[in-house]
Amino acid sequence: MTNQLRALSAIRLSVRTDETTSPGRQRAANSNEAARRGAVIVGEAEDLDVSATKTTPFNRPELGAWLARPDDFDMIIWWRMDRAVRSMADMAELGRWAKENGKLLVFAEGPGGAPLELDMRTVSPVSELIMMMLAFSAQMEALAIQERVTGAQAALRTQGRYSGGLVPYGYGKVKNPDGEGFKLAPDPDAVKVLSGIIRDVLDGQSLTAVAMALNEAGTLVPRDYQAVKAGREPGGMRAGRRHDRFKWTAGTLSKVLRSPALMGYRLHQGKPVRDRDGNPVLIGEPVLSREEFDTLQDHLSTLTPQKNRTRKDTQAMLLGVAKCRGCGGNLYLSKRAGGMDYNCRATARGERCPASAGIRADWLEAYVEAEVMARIGDSQMTKVITHKGYDPTPELREVEAELRALYADKDSRKSRTGRMIWQEEVDALERRAEALEATPRTEARTETVETGETYASFWARHDAAGRRQLLLDAGARATVAKGRSGGGAERLKGPAPERLKFTLASHEDLHAARLEEVEAEEYAASYE
Structure with missing residues (x-):
């Protein structure tokens, strides 16, 4: 009695929503072919949202796992060959595997609609020839599809129409008022969120602080927001398990805030799409002007890495300000029975302090406050306002980078249509570069203005971290010398004056400092 053949049903879909090649249709065709052959299906390899032009059969999540254990089945059934491969190289690799492992490759619908089998269980030059001829046909079809899609999408993008794909945060799909299809336009709700984010960042809050505030407020990240707008549930799959929704992070914010889409630029593969004159094609009304976008980028580029930032996990007002006169190290706040002290911790650094200092926290903080109020309390705080000029250089560099990439890509355009599109893109960028080169640069200027607030009022309305x-x-420094042994008089009257010394940067230097950034930074500290 002949053993029944064991069949593996292989299903692949590049786009999950494609109804013409749906998993159900493929599964039914495979099952019918197995039944016609008297085979039993022992497993299924279902790879959805997987492109055959970008992955080999061995690299696909489910099919690759099955191919790694060939003893579990005798044959593989696909609906059509393009469900298996779309390149001759992949077909050759699959054929070698099938020959080495003695497998039967079956396609429920071959050329003309009839079933096709490639029997690799025995040496068959005819099977190998048919296999490579069909693989060649599949590869040519894939290239033709790719050119048609690329050309159609390029035409839609240059017309300002929505060509599919991820919608930039801040925008939404709307009916095209000038004809068929869709366009993108600012989404009022998303723009409101973006405006708040940009305001907070420019006011000095860190990206981490802004992200935490957005999460606490329940603000949806771009991916979840677009899902809700499209009528889908927010959230996704991570490590095989569904989670409620994604969270804002500093990285997510940086990606959103650095995107030229904020200027209304239509992007393709991260680069602006340009018209025949080289001007960026716009999605719609921009969220930010070029000047505002450049100001934001300048600010983002100055953000200090987290590892170098001032500590936010302490309420010690004088951390970094109070110093031990014995070793020059910081004094740290520590608890004691009945209160708090600032103490030298040289030993924690592996050092020995010749005169380790310690003092009651309330005494030292009162002393520093009195010194600050006496010296600058009534003085007006100032801030520096920058009036940004116009410099065509940033956009010129963008155009230059795009031109270099295009010139490097010239030889990859094989078809006449591809070369024509390449030349149009080059001509447009050249015209834009010429216009930018002829645009004069205007210098930025700064001015120092009073904020209308004194240092005393600023001090009064901030907590320990802000102060x-x-x-x-x-540049304030409060150095503390070691007290005398016993210190009975000091405990009654306070520290001896000679133990304390306070220095402060000049009044002029303070006015030159951008102290409004201090306020913004410390406001952000409440979220970090």
Whole structure:
């Protein structure tokens, strides 16, 4: 009695929503072919949202796992050959595997609609020839599809129409008022969120602080927001398990805030799409002007890496300000029975302090506050306002980079249509570069203005963290010497004056500092 053949049903879909090649249709065709052959299906390899032009059969999540254990089945059934491969190289690799492992490759619908089998269980030059001829046909079809799709999408993009894909945050799909299809336009709700994010960032809040505030407020990240707008549930799959929704992170914010889409630019593969004159094709009304976008980019480029930032996990007002006169190291806040002290911790650094200092926290903080109020309390705080000029250089560099990439890509355009599109793109960028080169540069200027607030009022409305940052930016130092043994008089009357010394940057230097950034930074500290 002949053993029944064991069949593996292989299903692949590039786009999950494609109804013409749906998994159900493929599964039914495979099952019918197995039944016609008297085979039993022992497993299924279903790879959805997987492109055959970008992955080999061995690299696909489910099919690759099955191919790694060939003893579990005798044959593989696909609906059509393009479900298996779309390149001659992949077909050759699959054929070698099938020959080495003695497998039967079956396609429920071959050329003309009839079933086709490639029996690799025995040496068959005819099977190998048919296999390579069909693979060649599949590869040519894939290239033709790719050129048609690329050309159609390029035409839609240059017309300002939505060509599919991810919608940039801040925009949404709307009916094209000028004809068929869709366009993108600013989404009022998303623009409101973006405006708040940009305001907070420019006011000095860190990206981490802004992200935490957005998460606490329940603000949807771009991916979830677009899902909700499209009528889908927010969230996704991660490590095989569904989670409620994605969270804002500093990385997500940086990606959104650095995107030229904020200027209304239509992007393709991260680069602006340009018209025949080289001007960026716009999605619609921009969220930011070029000047505003450049100001934001300048600010983002100056953000200090997290590892170098001032500590936010302490309420010690004088951390970094109070110093031990014995070793020059910081004094740290620590608890004691009945209160708090600032103490030298040289030993924690592996050092020995010759005169380790310690002092009651309330005494030292009161002393520093009195010194600050006496010296600058009634003075007006200032801030520096920058009036940004116009410099065509940033966009010129973008155009230059795009031109270099295009020139490097010239030889890859094999068809006449591809070469024609390449030349149009080059001509447009050249015209834009010429216009930018002829645009004069205007210089930026700055001015220092009073904020209308005194240092005393700023001090009064901030907590310990805010006051600490003001002191650090002002270059304040409070050095403390070691007290006398016993210290009975000191415990009654307070520290001896000679133990304390306070220095502060000059009044002029303080006015030159951008102290409004201190306020913004310390406001952000409440979220970090």
